[in-house]
Amino acid sequence: MKYNFDEIINRENTASVKYDLRKDIFEKEDVIPMWVADMDFKTPDFIIKAIKDRANDEVFGYSFRPESYFLSIVNWLKRRHNWEISKDWISFSPGIVPAVNMAILAFTEPNDKIIIQPPVYFPFFSAIKNNNRAIIENPLKLKNGRYCFDFNDLEKKLADAKMLILSNPHNPGGSVWTKDELKRLGEMCLENNVLIMSDEIHADLVFKDFKFTPLASISKNIADSTVTFIAPSKTFNMAALSTSSVIASNKELKDKYDKVLDAIHVGLGNVFGTVASEAAYNYGDEWLDQLMDYISVNLDFTQEFLNEKIPQIKMIRPEGTYLVWLDCSELNLKEKDLKEFMIKDAGLGFNDGRMFGTGGEGYMRMNIACPKQTLLNALINLEKAVNKL
Numbered sequence: 001m002k003y004n005f006d007e008i009i010n011r012e013n014t015a016s017v018k019y020d021l022r023k024d025i026f027e028k029e030d031v032i033p034m035w036v037a038d039m040d041f042k043t044p045d046f047i048i049k050a051i052k053d054r055a056n057d058e059v060f061g062y063s064f065r066p067e068s069y070f071l072s073i074v075n076w077l078k079r080r081h082n083w084e085i086s087k088d089w090i091s092f093s094p095g096i097v098p099a100v101n102m103a104i105l106a107f108t109e110p111n112d113k114i115i116i117q118p119p120v121y122f123p124f125f126s127a128i129k130n131n132n133r134a135i136i137e138n139p140l141k142l143k144n145g146r147y148c149f150d151f152n153d154l155e156k157k158l159a160d161a162k163m164l165i166l167s168n169p170h171n172p173g174g175s176v177w178t179k180d181e182l183k184r185l186g187e188m189c190l191e192n193n194v195l196i197m198s199d200e201i202h203a204d205l206v207f208k209d210f211k212f213t214p215l216a217s218i219s220k221n222i223a224d225s226t227v228t229f230i231a232p233s234k235t236f237n238m239a240a241l242s243t244s245s246v247i248a249s250n251k252e253l254k255d256k257y258d259k260v261l262d263a264i265h266v267g268l269g270n271v272f273g274t275v276a277s278e279a280a281y282n283y284g285d286e287w288l289d290q291l292m293d294y295i296s297v298n299l300d301f302t303q304e305f306l307n308e309k310i311p312q313i314k315m316i317r318p319e320g321t322y323l324v325w326l327d328c329s330e331l332n333l334k335e336k337d338l339k340e341f342m343i344k345d346a347g348l349g350f351n352d353g354r355m356f357g358t359g360g361e362g363y364m365r366m367n368i369a370c371p372k373q374t375l376l377n378a379l380i381n382l383e384k385a386v387n388k389l
């Protein structure tokens with residue numbers, strides 16, 4: 001089957017965060033929304049079918065996740081990422097951000113220090129702060145157009161820390177961490193008794209020349225001090241179905257996490273999320289391969305357009321994710337002006353780089369998971385606005 005990712009879908013008036021909150025976020029309703037990380041493509045048909053089939057049961061009383069749900073996750077991880085896990089390692093979270101928060105509560109105490117690697121997904125900062133833990137920054141280094149870990153800096157900071165929250169692949173930098181990088185990071189954390197929370201929500205969204213490695217697949221020792229977060233939400237455009245997994249081979253860690261999950265009583269989940277997740281992991285391979293081919297063409301197109309027509313803006317070419325990190329520093333606009341310029345002059349709703357902390361100044365994050373026509377309209381807007389500067 002050939003899926004049609006060119007189709008323009010009207011998402012307005014669907015209570016869509018990306019579309020229907022534009023006035024609140026950008027003070028302007030007509031920006032092209034390329035910010036929050038969901039896709040302007042239809043959620044695949046096999047997921048819609050699973051939801052409709054379940055709706056046909058016409059009773060939505062309390063339900064649990066059946067064995068087949070867990071097996072779909074086990075099989076997906078083996079098939080797509082060559083990672084063998086046991087279904088007993090899998091726990092639940094309604095989302096990855098809630099999972100990060102629950103993990104902080106489960107594994108650390110107030111005032112404990114937690115390492116993050118900015119520029120990085122902004123809820124990591126708020127999760128640490130909101131739970132009264134302290135942030136230690138280990139900023140990434142940009143080397144030849146790729147974000148890398150700064151191991152020398154990390155070495156100095158690990159002794160003080162209890163936990164490191166990793167974005168693997170990295171949002172917003174787009175690095176798909178290699179096995180060697182992850183092994184070194186994992187071993188350094190092990191030596192210092194630092195637990196790693198590996199947020200692998202973007203794991204399935206990796207471009208052809210790159211290979212995703214689950215951190216916990218590297219060795220038993222690293223696995224036993226890692227808790228991994230995965231979800232079908234980014235991969236299959238189903239974030240609103242609130243169904244994610246927390247994976248821990250170390251039973252002590254899993255029990256501690258489950259205790260927090262039980263305490264706040266959000267473990268039952270949502271029956272539509274359960275059937276949708278199972279369908280995604282059982283039937284999603286072909287759709288996902290076609291999706292990545294489409295996004296890869298969008299990525300090449302963006303790169304060529306910028307090189308040829310807006311060379312002042314440099315793209316950090318992502319190895320994974322559908323998020324493109326744009327270095328706009330050569331436009332020489334002060335930070336506030338850069339944000340205003342994108343909204344008011346270019347009519348574009350990007351994420352302001354400063355949201356991602358240290359190293360985000362002068363950058364904008366653009367979401368290219370949209371039909372080619374939408375991307376073209378956005379790039380033309382950008383070109384015209386830059387030419388007027």
Ligand SMILES: Cc1ncc(COP(=O)(O)O)c(C=O)c1O
Nearest residue numbers: 037095096097098121167171201
């Ligand atoms: C690295 C990362 N983690 C987590 C999330 C969101 O997770 P959830 O919506 O499941 O809380 C995102 C969404 O953009 C993300 O990029």
